[in-house]
Amino acid sequence: MEQGISAVDVICKVGLERVIRTNGDAACVKPDTAERMKKIGMLFIPINFLDLQKDIQSVTASEKEMQTVPASSMSVVNFYITDQDLNTAHRGIEVVPIQGLFEFTINGIPINGPKNMIETGPDTGQFYIKLELPETINGRPLSQDDIVLIKYLDESDYSGEQRILVKSVPLTKTFAKVESSGGGSRIGHEFTVRIYEPDANRDSKNEDKISLSELEFRSEGGIRTTLANPKFEANRSHLVETGPNTDTFEVIIKIPRQLDGKTIHIGDEYEIRYIDKSTPSNSNEKIILKGKIG
Incomplete structure (x- = not known):
């Protein structure tokens, strides 16, 4: 790929998809x-196109369909359009200019799109479009409240009438989530820290683990440490997946009265931070759980 090979031309070893x-x-x-x-x-x-045909909702040769995936701010929206009218060279992979076919907006403000779309395989009639998002819109950084709107200007449908296909894509930064349950706001009481992190689920048959050192604890008075600190009295040295292939990891801890010589007081606010290193934008994002000592 570094040498310019298209993603659709990548060949995997036997047993990998x-x-x-x-x-x-x-x-x-x-x-x-x-x-x-x-x-x-x-x-x-x-990329296994034969399997893909089984998974995609069935359409006739003259129908159109647009499918998208979650978008990441300051990154890209990946999507593809199914339109057999654009599939004219049935033996090769086509590259089609998209000028006049698409309109892209963020919160109603037009943005520039790519020049071309590429067919996902010979004679599939499905075309991949990579829409690169700007860092700002009207001088304001993109946020998770923003909506990308994609309009496909279909010249004619199966009845010969012009129509527009529209897809809205909400911006997201990460798939990971951090939650807690139990008596987490009380000093010395056990509570559960839970992470939903699909990228850490590498073994579908056994429980995976996330190191406690990957979760940072911050509190007032300049307290900075990780959950690997023995003062938290964790019930294990890792967050452990709740079962094979659940994508959810848990550990039970206690918030101590003191950490590294500094006292935690009732009413202090605290944060537990996790860095998601496999976001859709291919960048690191902080996932923060906030609480208050009761």
Whole structure:
């Protein structure tokens, strides 16, 4: 790929399935990993086109369809359009200029789109479009409240009438989530820290783990440490997956009265931070759980 090979031309070793992540890069993964990535929206399209045809909602040759995946701010929206009217060279992969076919807006403000779209395989009639998002819109950085609107200006449908296909794509920064349950706001009382992190689920048959050192604890008075600090009296040295292939990891801890010689007081606010290193934007994002000592 570094030498310019297209993602659709990547060849995987026997036993691995070729997929395209939301950043447009190809990856070679085990079939169960591909299914899991697809389920949580980490792929825009599997590269195994025969399997793809079984998964996509059935359409007739003259119908149109647009499908998208979650978008990441300051990154890209990956999507594809199914339109057999554009499939004229049935033996090759076509590259089609999109000028006049698409309109792209963020919160109603027009943005520039790519020059071309590429067919996902010979004679598929499905075309991949990579829409790169700007860092700002009207001078304001994009946020998770923003909506990307994609309009496909279909010249004619099966009845000969012109129509417009529209898809809205909400911006998201990460798939990971951090939650807590139990007596987390009281000093010395056990509570559960829970992370939903599909990328840490590498073994579909056994429970995976996340190191406690990957979760940072911050509180008033300049307290900075990780949950690996023995003062938290964690019930294990890792967050452990709640079962095979659940994507959810848990550990039970206690907030101590003192950390590294500094006292935690009732009413103090605290944060537990986790860095998601496999976001759709291919960048690191902080996932923060906030609480107050009761």
